[in-house]
Amino acid sequence: MIANLRLAVVALVLLLTTLALLPVQLAAIACRWRLAAFLPFLWQRVARSVAGIRVHVVGTPVRERPLFLLSNHQSWSDITVLGSVLPLSFIAKSEVKSWPIFGWLAILQRTVFVERAARGATGRQTDAIASRLNAGDVMVLFAEGTTSDGNEVLPFKTALVGAAQAALKDSDEEAVLVQPVAIAYTHANGVPLGRAGRPLCAWPGDVTLGPHLKRFLKEGAIDVTVAFGEPIRVSATSNRKIVARDCEVAVRRMLAASLAGNRQAPIA
Template identity: 70%
Template sequence: MIARLRLVFVGVALLVTTLGLLVPQALAMALGWKLANRLPMVWQRVAARIVGIRVRLAGTPSREHPLLIVSNHVSWADITVLGSVLPLSFIAKAEVRRWPVFGWLAVLQRTVFVAREARGRTGEQADAIATRLSAGDVMVLFAEGTTSDGNEVLPFKTALFGAAQASLRMSAFETVLVQPVAIAYTHAHGFPLGRSGRPLAAWPGNVALGPHLVRFVEEGAVDAIVAFGEPIRFGPTSDRKIVAKQCEDAVRRLLAQALMGKLETRPRRGHLRDGGGRNKTV
């Protein structure tokens, strides 16, 4: 009974939050205001608190732009976890746009949708991402191309790493920063999840979304770590396959350290932009 009441509370609270930010975000997107970058972060922070996700950070997001964040992908909750840390947009598979509610929210997050199976459109899709990078937007690439069980990192797909190179052609920047990031779900109600408990947070492709989302929300009080690795400079002559492998190795190492409790973490705090257009944690 308590779990069901919590589910209703979360649903109503998220609905009220969404309706409150919907018109300002739609207006900001239509008019090209910078506010359109920040309002989704506000929504994600409120959502994380309502749902019961506590986010801790290890390492620091790069202050330099253009910035492409390359992350592992564990769950639908990754969107809220990462989106609550700093203003950013995601790169998602095209079918997400057609999902009820989630697709609508993804559009408001200014997501770039790509058809991963359409190999003939890889260049076009990379250019769309590059345009956003060149404009100063921080973009997130879930390089595994699917979700995992949260205990390991799947091989990274390399095609969309070409977006970093394409952004150099579209701008005066000499390099693009590619920063590996690991997302780890470590505790529930203060107790370690462990390998067998990770399915509470992990949402691999063979698990139905609805029941998983309900169970996660009913449980609440989940701890997540976002671990930032050392940024990699991607220049005109860089090899996307080599950079992808470097990111994969870094994310795998960070995930293992986070799951074993070997990272020094801190609470997530505010995130602002300084006068030079760079990101600054406060």
């Protein structure tokens, strides 16, 4: 009964928040106001709070721009976790655009949609990401290309990492900063999740979204650590495969440290 009441409260708060911010965000996107980058951040902060997600930040997001974040990916909740730490936009597979509710929210988050299987479209897609980087937007790439089980990091894909170099073509900048980010779900209601318990938060493979979403929200208190690594300066002569590999190594190391208990006080 309490769990179902909690779900109702979460749904109501997010609905009211969305209705309040929607017209302003649509206008901000249409007019290209910088406010369009901040309102999704505000929405995600509300979502994080009402969902009971406590975010612990290790390290610091780079202030310099252009900034391209390469992160591991475990769950739909990664969007709220990262999106509540700083204003940013995501790169997502094109199918997400057609998902009920989530697709609309992704559009309002100013997501760049890509077709990962369309190899011939890579150049066009990297240019679209590069344009956003040059406009000052922080872009997030879930470099594994899919979600993991939360206990490990899958190999990073390299194709879209080239967007960092593409951003230099139409910019006066000498380099783009690429920063590795590791997301680790560590506790539920104060109890360590452990390897067997981490599927509560992770959403890998063919797990059905609806039941997973309900089970996650019913918990009421999830701790997640977001670790920011040392940024890599990517120039026109950098090798994107080496950059992706170095970020993957850093994310693996930070994930292992977070799961072992290296975290700081929550930011909210």
